[in-house]
Structure formats: C-alpha cells, structure tokens
Amino acid sequence: MNIQTDLTPRLPDGRWALFLDIDGTLLEHAAHPDSVSVSDDLRLLLETVERRLDGALAFITGRSIAAVDGLFDPLKLRIAGLYGLEHRLTPDGQIEAADEPADMAALADEIELELASQAVYVERKGPVLAIHTRAAPHLLIRATELVEAALARLPKGYRVIAGNAGVELMPLEAAKGAAIRRFMQLDPFSGRRPVxxxxxxxxxxxxxxVNAAGGISIRVKPQGETAARFAIADVASAIAWLEANFGAVDKQANRDDVMAASRIPTEASPPSR
Incomplete structure (x- = not known):
C-alpha cells in the first residue's frame, strides 16, 4: 500500500526523542567525507535542540565517532557511529569502539589498488568498508561488484548496502534501527516519541x-521507495525544519512560514527487503 507523504510534519508540543543522520541530512554530501565543514550556526542549533529536549538528541551515523567529534568540535553529543557498531551513550561518556578485522583490512587494500587512483575514495571504518564514487559515478557498478564478490571470502554475517553515490560492506548487526532502540531504552530517551x-x-x-514505535520518520530528498512517512526537499529545508520545531523559542513565530517552504509531495512505499 502506498503512503502519501505530502507534507513535513509540524510537531505538537510533547516529549520527543530526536535522532539525526549527518551526511545528506545536516550537511551536503561532498566527493570526499573530509571535505565537509560544520558552521557555527549549526553547532549552536544542535546545542539549543539538545537543551530543549533535555538531552534526548543523538547522532545516528555511518561515520566513526572520532570523525564526528573532529567535525563538530567542540560540540559532543550522544552518538551511534558506524551504523551502531560504536556508541557513546552520554556526551562525556566512554566510546564503545569497533576495530578493523584483518580480513576487512586485506580486502580494503585490494580495492584501493584497483580503484583509489581513479577518484574513488575507499574509507576504512573498522568493520565497515565504504567505497565513495561521487567523484567517479561511472565506477559505482564496479565497486559494487567488488564488494559483492567479497562476501564469499569473508566470514558469514556481512551484507552489502548500496547508497546514492557509493556502496558499503558491513556486519549484519550494523543497523541504525538497533541503535535507535538501544537509546530508547535509556534516559533521557525512554518514554518519549522518536523522530x-x-x-x-x-x-x-x-x-x-521509528514507524513501529509510533514515531515520525522523515527522509531528506527521497529517491525511489522509502519507509519514511514524510519527506523534506533538501538539507537547507531539514535544518529549517529542525529550527522551527526545536530551535530557539523566539523563532517559533516564523514556524508556519518555514514549514510551508519545506513541504514537497512524494509517493513512497515501504521497501520489500
């Protein structure tokens, strides 16, 4: 059954728990992950959001926690990195890190030999291997072939995830949904409605x-099928939506104007997988 996602939700007052992807959601994609930068305005907005939600804000990202900390420094938030293979459950807490297995390191070496000289960036993220083809889109098919072929050589328990401009190989337990469920069992997230x-x-x-928990799911610039119930046109509109719903109190008077600017129509249905 198709779900009509014809507006971005204006959230009523309530107890919300907010989870945010980073690349493509808060920051525009770049050919190389290290080419992005975080503005002071975005840091300030996230600080405000965390304060208004009494701490119930977390990044859920494919980046490592170390990479996110470097990007957002000095701001530190609760975070699930590497799709939930790493966690920091409190802003000042210990990082539960994930190491790079030897077989993944060997595979990364092989793929780098073939593709790294052709504007493809092979990113080693512990047990996750990401191949970025945004600067060489014609090589996405070849990159996908390489990681799919590697599944037969690796221990059981890995999967391939194709993205908008690259492909990743990761353990099955690397899942953003599992990371969200873990946070929702802890203070200050417990008892709140997830977004x-x-x-x-x-x-x-x-x-x-989030859908199963009765929450709000929003995909930024959706392409094709999605399980998200709502859509936002682009990164700028996503940030405007965050500010309108969770930003400074004195900006709430502009909320309706911001919401109207961020609405886009899209048809979506849950993926079959």
Missing part, C-alpha cells in the same frame, strides 16, 4: 524502527 531524519538507503532500517 528520525535520514537521507539514504542505510537509514531505511531506522525509519522502519
């Missing part, structure tokens, strides 16, 4: 989890 914003295939599991 998740994401933009890519890897976020679909998070949308499904």
């Amino acid at each position: 998740f914003l994401g933009d890519d295939t890897s976020d679909e599991n998070g949308f499904e989890t």
Whole structure:
C-alpha cells in the first residue's frame, strides 16, 4: 500500500526523542567525507535542540565517532557511529569502539589498488568498508561488484548496502534501527516519541524502527521507495525544519512560514527487503 507523504510534519508540543543522520541530512554530501565543514550556526542549533529536549538528541551515523567529534568540535553529543557498531551513550561518556578485522583490512587494500587512483575514495571504518564514487559515478557498478564478490571470502554475517553515490560492506548487526532502540531504552530517551531524519538507503532500517514505535520518520530528498512517512526537499529545508520545531523559542513565530517552504509531495512505499 502506498503512503502519501505530502507534507513535513509540524510537531505538537510533547516529549520527543530526536535522532539525526549527518551526511545528506545536516550537511551536503561532498566527493570526499573530509571535505565537509560544520558552521557555527549549526553547532549552536544542535546545542539549543539538545537543551530543549533535555538531552534526548543523538547522532545516528555511518561515520566513526572520532570523525564526528573532529567535525563538530567542540560540540559532543550522544552518538551511534558506524551504523551502531560504536556508541557513546552520554556526551562525556566512554566510546564503545569497533576495530578493523584483518580480513576487512586485506580486502580494503585490494580495492584501493584497483580503484583509489581513479577518484574513488575507499574509507576504512573498522568493520565497515565504504567505497565513495561521487567523484567517479561511472565506477559505482564496479565497486559494487567488488564488494559483492567479497562476501564469499569473508566470514558469514556481512551484507552489502548500496547508497546514492557509493556502496558499503558491513556486519549484519550494523543497523541504525538497533541503535535507535538501544537509546530508547535509556534516559533521557525512554518514554518519549522518536523522530528520525535520514537521507539514504542505510537509514531505511531506522525509519522502519521509528514507524513501529509510533514515531515520525522523515527522509531528506527521497529517491525511489522509502519507509519514511514524510519527506523534506533538501538539507537547507531539514535544518529549517529542525529550527522551527526545536530551535530557539523566539523563532517559533516564523514556524508556519518555514514549514510551508519545506513541504514537497512524494509517493513512497515501504521497501520489500
């Protein structure tokens, strides 16, 4: 059954728990992950949102926690990195890190030999291997072939996730939905209604989890089928939506104007997988 997602939700007052993807949601994609930067305005907005939600804000990202901390420094938030293979459950808490297995390291070496000289960036993220083809889109098919062929050589328990401009190989337990469920069992998230914003295939599991919990799922610039119940046109509109719903109190008077500017029509249905 198709779900008509013809507006971006204006949230009523209530107890919300907010989960945010980063790349493609809060920041525009770049050919290289290190080419992006975080504005002071975005840091300030996130600080405000966290304060208004009494701490019930977390990043749910494919980046490592170390990479996110470097990007958003000095701001530190609760975070699930590497699709939930890493966690920091409090802003000042310990990082539950994930190491790179030897077989994944060997595979990354092989793929780099073939593709790295052709404007493809092979990103090693512990047990997750990401191949970014945004600067060389004609090589996406070849990159996908390489990681799919590697499944037969690796221990059981890995899967391939195709994205908008690249492909990733990761353990089955790497799932944004599982990371969201873990946070929802803890203070200050417990007892709140979840909201998740994401933009890519890897976020679909998070949308499904939030939908099942009666929450709000929003996909930024959706392409094709999605489990998200709502859509936002682009990164700028996503940030405007965050500010309108969770930003400074003195900006709430502009809420209706911001919401009207961020609405886009899209047809979506849950993916079959």
